[in-house]
Amino acid sequence: MKPAHIAIIMDGNGRWARARGLPRSAGHRAGVEALRRTVRAAGETGIRWLTIYAFSSENWSRPKSEVSDLMGLLRLFIRRDLAELHQNGVRVRIVGSREGLEPDIAALLVEAESLTAGNTNMNLVVAFNYGSRDEILRAARAVAMEAKAGRLDPEKMTMEDFAARLDTVGMPDPDLIIRTSGEQRLSNFLLWQAAYAEFVFLPCHWPEFGPSELAAAIRLFEERDRRFGSIAQEAVS
Ligand code: FPP
Numbered sequence: 040m041k042p043a044h045i046a047i048i049m050d051g052n053g054r055w056a057r058a059r060g061l062p063r064s065a066g067h068r069a070g071v072e073a074l075r076r077t078v079r080a081a082g083e084t085g086i087r088w089l090t091i092y093a094f095s096s097e098n099w100s101r102p103k104s105e106v107s108d109l110m111g112l113l114r115l116f117i118r119r120d121l122a123e124l125h126q127n128g129v130r131v132r133i134v135g136s137r138e139g140l141e142p143d144i145a146a147l148l149v150e151a152e153s154l155t156a157g158n159t160n161m162n163l164v165v166a167f168n169y170g171s172r173d174e175i176l177r178a179a180r181a182v183a184m185e186a187k188a189g190r191l192d193p194e195k196m197t198m199e200d201f202a203a204r205l206d207t208v209g210m211p212d213p214d215l216i217i218r219t220s221g222e223q224r225l226s227n228f229l230l231w232q233a234a235y236a237e238f239v240f241l242p243c244h245w246p247e248f249g250p251s252e253l254a255a256a257i258r259l260f261e262e263r264d265r266r267f268g269s270i271a272q273e274a275v276s
Pocket of ligand 1: 052071093
């Protein structure tokens with residue numbers, strides 16, 4: 040069965056650029072092209088949820104000029120692509136902390152979400168200023184505050200109660216997480232949500248990713264035997 044929700048760690052823009060003697064900014068620009076191809080291909084393949092790791096809460100530690108390049112690319116992506124996404128019935132959601140973002144970026148994120156709120160063909164979730172530990176800590180703080188105010192009984196709190204305070208409330212967990220560029224780690228991405236995700240690590244750098252790489256990752260996913268902690272059906276005696 041095809042994954043309902045694919046999440047992607049778009050890694051390797053810098054290495055792709057270096058291998059071609061180009062500045063890192065050229066790698067990120069090529070990364071946006073790959074992102075466009077991938078969103079289209081995912082839509083055509085019938086993937087209902089696509090989450091992309093666009094900027095992590097740790098990415099602020101990169102040189103100022105690179106952070107500013109990435110912010111510029113997000114602005115451009117929303118300004119240029121929002122109309123097409125909306126036309127294609129894509130609902131955009133942003134996960135991550137909104138604190139400390141430049142006001143025009145914060146406004147663009149709100150605009151992207153509110154314009155596309157009624158769309159139902161596909162969901163594009165952009166993880167921006169996102170870090171999973173930060174998300175979990177904010178959720179923990181929220182439940183602690185509610186318990187303190189007497190609105191939530193800590194003894195009776197369920198996993199659903201906790202998940203309802205995460206940025207991803209209402210979203211299905213990712214079935215498949217793809218990471219490009221050969222690295223094999225989660226890098227603070229969807230730690231809670233990835234509990235039963237399948238991982239596919241591809242050697243290509245993100246700017247080289249496109250419809251055939253997406254199809255290959257989905258094929259690998261379809262070969263996996265997902266048991267969610269249980270045993271295979273044929274082993275039940
Ligand atoms: C990883 O490459 C990529 C990122 C840090 C950000 C991903 C960003 C894009 C695909 C373009 C921007 C898109 C939006 C919508 C903001 P890297 O720089 O870590 O590559 P390296 O590990 O080879 O140096």
